[in-house]
Amino acid sequence: MHRLTFTLLGFLCFIISEAQEKRKSIQAYRIETPPKIDGILNDPVWESIEPAKDFFFFEPVNDGSLERNTHKTEVKMAYDDNAVYFAAYMYDNDSSKILRQFTQRDDIDAQADLFAIAINTLDDGLNETRFFITSAGTIGDARANGNNEDFSYNVVFKANMSLDEKGWYAEFKIPYNALRFPETAIQNWSINFHRKIKHLNEQYSWSYVDRKVGQITQYNGLITGLAHINPPIRLLLFPFTQGAVTTFGGETKTDFSAGMDVKYGLSDNFTLDATLIPDFGQTTFDNIILNLGPFEQELNENRQFFIEGTEMFAKGNLFYSRRIGGAPTRRNQVVNNLDANEVILENPINAKLLNAVKVSGRTKDNLGIGVFNAITQETAAIIKDTVTNEVRKFTTESLANYNIFVLDQQFNKNSSISVVNTSVLRSGGFRDANVSALLFDLSNKSNSYRLEGGVRMSQVRIPNDLKSGFRSNLEFSKTKGQFRWFIGHYLANKTYDSNDMGIMFENNFNNVYSELSYEIFEPTKTFNKYRLSFWGRHGRLLDPNVATGDSFGFDTFFIKPSRFAFGAGADYYGEKDDYFEPRVDGRFITYNKNAGINGFVSSDYRQKFAYDIRSEARTWFEEDQDFFEISILPRYRFSDRFFMLWETSMAWHNNDFGYVGHDEAHIYIGQRDIQSVENALNASYNFDPYKAINIKFRNFWSVANYGDQQFFILNNDGTRTPYNYDIENNNPNTNFNIWNIDLKFNWRFAPGSEAVILYRHAIFNNDRFSDLSYGNSLQNLFKQNNQHTLSLRLVYFIDINNINDSFKG
Incomplete structure (x- = not known):
C-alpha cells in the first residue's frame, strides 16, 4: 500500500503542470x-x-x-x-x-x-x-x-x-x-x-x-466576448400521459397513466432531474437469449431517465441501472415457500419504480458532484390455497431505496480523481448493501502516458450477518504515437459483491492483461487506416492462489479509401479451470486447450446496398468439440427516406460441456449440442426529420440438446466421470423461442414535445423439445398465447419562462 501511495504521488507531481499554447x-x-x-x-x-x-x-x-x-x-x-x-x-x-x-x-x-x-x-x-x-x-x-x-x-x-x-x-x-x-x-x-x-x-x-x-x-x-449573461430561470417540465390496451390469453387489459419529468437549474452549473410517477410501457423490448451460463444476462438500459445524463454515475462501473425496477430479490424463492395445495396466481417479474431524482454538475474549480436516489415499491407474489380458496401474499421485494453519491475532481485537462458510494437500503429484513470506491485517471501533460485504477470496498448486510469485500485495478499505458502498449492488474477477494446496485460476473480473481498495438494516423496509398494489436492474459484465483488459465491472440483492422473495411483475428486458450460454471464454491471444471479465428468485412455504406459479414470458428485440441458462428447484415437505402437493415445470425456449438444440476453429493455435467438462429429487422420511413414510422423485429431461437445422453459427475480435480443421469425426472433439454415486433409512429411536433403510437406483438415459448428444427419450433411458437399491445404516449415540453412571458404579455 505504501509503494502504491508513493507511486501515485510521484505520478501526480509529474503531471501537475500544463503548457499553454x-x-x-x-x-x-x-x-x-x-x-x-x-x-x-x-x-x-x-x-x-x-x-x-x-x-x-x-x-x-x-x-x-x-x-x-x-x-x-x-x-x-x-x-x-x-x-x-x-x-x-x-x-x-x-x-x-x-x-x-x-x-x-x-x-x-x-x-x-x-x-x-x-x-x-x-x-x-x-x-x-x-x-x-x-x-x-x-x-x-x-x-x-x-x-x-x-x-x-x-x-x-x-x-x-x-x-x-x-x-x-x-x-x-x-x-x-x-x-x-x-x-x-x-x-x-x-x-x-x-x-x-x-x-x-x-x-x-x-x-x-x-x-x-x-x-x-x-x-x-x-x-x-461572452460576458454578463443574465440567464432566465431554468425550470423545464415534461408532463406526459399514456394509455394502453393489451390482449393476452383471451383477456383484455386497459392501462392509463400520467406523470411528469422535471429539470430544474439549482444554479447555472447544477441541475436536478426527477421522474414522478414514471411509466416505461413503451420502452423497447430486450434482446433476451437462452442463457446457460453461471451469470445473468446483462441487458441494455432503454429507459430514457436512466440513460440520460448519467455519465458521472457510471464512474467505476458500480451502477447497473437495470437493478432499479428489476427482478425482485426473492422472486425465485416463491416456489420453495408453497404449502400443500397452494398455487401461484401472480409473481411480478419487476418491482415498480415510484420515483427517481438525480442532481449533478461541476463547480468552477472542476469538482463534479452527483447525487442519485430512486425508490421502488414493495412487491409480492399472490398465492392461493386451492382447497380453502384462501389467498395470501409472499413479499418478494421490500420497499427499497437506491442511492449514489459521486465526487469527481478533474484537473490538467486530462486527469481526475473520484470518490463513489452506492447503497441499497431495504426494509423488512431484506439485505442491504454498500460499495465505496476511490478511483483515479491520470495522464502526464504531453498525454503520452496514462495511469488508471482504483480500489473498491463492498459491504452486504443480511440478518445476523455482515460480509465485506475488496476489489482493485491498476492500469498503465502508453497513449501517444503509432506504437502503444497497455498492462493491467485486476484483483478481487471471494467476498467482494457489488451486485445490489451494479453488475458483477466474477470475484476471487488475480489477473494480468497486456496489449501491444500499432496504428497509422496518416493515410497510405492503400489504406486510410489500419490497426494491429496483440494481447495476452494470465488468470489466477486469489484464494487459493492457483492459476486458472492463460490466453493470447491478435486482432487487425483495415479500412480502404473506398470505405471498404475488413479485419481478422486469432486466439489461443490454454487449459482452463473454471470455478464459476459448477455453481458450488471451491469447485471447478477443467476445459481443454482450444484456438479460434474470427473475421469481418464491411462494405461502403454510402452505396444504396451495403453489407457486413462477421464469422468466428473455434476448435478444441483434445476432444471432439467445435464452434462456428456467422452473421450477415445486408442493408438497403431505397431512398433518402426509406431504409432497411436485416440481420441473420447462426451459431453451432457441438459437444459443449456444462452444468446440469447438483445435490448434496454431486455436481452433474452434461454434454450438449447448442444451436441458435437470430433474425432481426430494423426499417424506417422518415417523412421528414420530425416524423417517422419504424418497425423493429426480432426472432431468437436456441436449443440445447443432450440427445447423446453423455452425463458426468464432476470430480474434485476438475475432471469428469461418466454417470447415468436421471433425464426423465430432470430433463435438461431446452427449446427456447422468442418473437418481438414493435411498430411505432413518432412525431416530434414541437421542440421537446412528441407523440408516439406503438403496436407491440410478443410471443414466447420454452419447452423440452430440443430435437425440433427451427421451422417446427416456429410452428410451436405460434400455438402459444400472443400478446398484442396498442399504446399512445403524449409528452409536452413546458419552459416556465414561456409561461411567465405569456402572463407578461
Whole structure:
C-alpha cells in the first residue's frame, strides 16, 4: 500500500503542470434581436459578425493542412440573455453531390453531411456538450468526456438548415438551460466545430486536432466576448400521459397513466432531474437469449431517465441501472415457500419504480458532484390455497431505496480523481448493501502516458450477518504515437459483491492483461487506416492462489479509401479451470486447450446496398468439440427516406460441456449440442426529420440438446466421470423461442414535445423439445398465447419562462 501511495504521488507531481499554447478564438457578439432559426442566413444580425474560418483536415489526412478550397466552412456566433446562436456556412462546389438521408433525432451517423458544435463551458479539456445537424435536417446532441460520446443526453434546442447551389447552411439556438456554466461575469468557454463531408469521406475541424496525441476535447479554441449573461430561470417540465390496451390469453387489459419529468437549474452549473410517477410501457423490448451460463444476462438500459445524463454515475462501473425496477430479490424463492395445495396466481417479474431524482454538475474549480436516489415499491407474489380458496401474499421485494453519491475532481485537462458510494437500503429484513470506491485517471501533460485504477470496498448486510469485500485495478499505458502498449492488474477477494446496485460476473480473481498495438494516423496509398494489436492474459484465483488459465491472440483492422473495411483475428486458450460454471464454491471444471479465428468485412455504406459479414470458428485440441458462428447484415437505402437493415445470425456449438444440476453429493455435467438462429429487422420511413414510422423485429431461437445422453459427475480435480443421469425426472433439454415486433409512429411536433403510437406483438415459448428444427419450433411458437399491445404516449415540453412571458404579455 505504501509503494502504491508513493507511486501515485510521484505520478501526480509529474503531471501537475500544463503548457499553454496559442489557441484559435472566435468572437461572440451580443445582440438585441435574435435571428429566426430557419436555416436561411439572411437575418440582419449575421451581416456584421466576423466569421471563424480556416478549418483543418481531421481525417483521413491529419497533418495540419487546411480544408479544400472548394469546401470552405465559416461559422458566426452571437448571444443574448436567453441563448447562444450560431450560423454555419458549408460551401460546396457541387451541392448536387451532398448526401441527404433522412433520419430522426440523434441518428446522425447516416449518409448525410454533418456539422457539429462542441462547447466546453469550463474549458477543462474533458467535458463537452455537442450539438449536431445533418444536411437532411436531423438534429442531435451528446455529452462528451475525452474521446467518449454519450447520445443518451437530450436537451431542448433549435436548429435548422437550408441548401442552395453554393452548399448548405445551418442555424442554431442553444438556450442556456441546455448548458451548465459557472456564475461569473466573464465566461471562459472553449469550442470547436466539425464538418463531415460524406461523399468525399473527409472531416474537418476548426481548431486543429492531432489524433496521435491526447483526446479530441483537449484541442478546443477559445470564445471571447461572452460576458454578463443574465440567464432566465431554468425550470423545464415534461408532463406526459399514456394509455394502453393489451390482449393476452383471451383477456383484455386497459392501462392509463400520467406523470411528469422535471429539470430544474439549482444554479447555472447544477441541475436536478426527477421522474414522478414514471411509466416505461413503451420502452423497447430486450434482446433476451437462452442463457446457460453461471451469470445473468446483462441487458441494455432503454429507459430514457436512466440513460440520460448519467455519465458521472457510471464512474467505476458500480451502477447497473437495470437493478432499479428489476427482478425482485426473492422472486425465485416463491416456489420453495408453497404449502400443500397452494398455487401461484401472480409473481411480478419487476418491482415498480415510484420515483427517481438525480442532481449533478461541476463547480468552477472542476469538482463534479452527483447525487442519485430512486425508490421502488414493495412487491409480492399472490398465492392461493386451492382447497380453502384462501389467498395470501409472499413479499418478494421490500420497499427499497437506491442511492449514489459521486465526487469527481478533474484537473490538467486530462486527469481526475473520484470518490463513489452506492447503497441499497431495504426494509423488512431484506439485505442491504454498500460499495465505496476511490478511483483515479491520470495522464502526464504531453498525454503520452496514462495511469488508471482504483480500489473498491463492498459491504452486504443480511440478518445476523455482515460480509465485506475488496476489489482493485491498476492500469498503465502508453497513449501517444503509432506504437502503444497497455498492462493491467485486476484483483478481487471471494467476498467482494457489488451486485445490489451494479453488475458483477466474477470475484476471487488475480489477473494480468497486456496489449501491444500499432496504428497509422496518416493515410497510405492503400489504406486510410489500419490497426494491429496483440494481447495476452494470465488468470489466477486469489484464494487459493492457483492459476486458472492463460490466453493470447491478435486482432487487425483495415479500412480502404473506398470505405471498404475488413479485419481478422486469432486466439489461443490454454487449459482452463473454471470455478464459476459448477455453481458450488471451491469447485471447478477443467476445459481443454482450444484456438479460434474470427473475421469481418464491411462494405461502403454510402452505396444504396451495403453489407457486413462477421464469422468466428473455434476448435478444441483434445476432444471432439467445435464452434462456428456467422452473421450477415445486408442493408438497403431505397431512398433518402426509406431504409432497411436485416440481420441473420447462426451459431453451432457441438459437444459443449456444462452444468446440469447438483445435490448434496454431486455436481452433474452434461454434454450438449447448442444451436441458435437470430433474425432481426430494423426499417424506417422518415417523412421528414420530425416524423417517422419504424418497425423493429426480432426472432431468437436456441436449443440445447443432450440427445447423446453423455452425463458426468464432476470430480474434485476438475475432471469428469461418466454417470447415468436421471433425464426423465430432470430433463435438461431446452427449446427456447422468442418473437418481438414493435411498430411505432413518432412525431416530434414541437421542440421537446412528441407523440408516439406503438403496436407491440410478443410471443414466447420454452419447452423440452430440443430435437425440433427451427421451422417446427416456429410452428410451436405460434400455438402459444400472443400478446398484442396498442399504446399512445403524449409528452409536452413546458419552459416556465414561456409561461411567465405569456402572463407578461
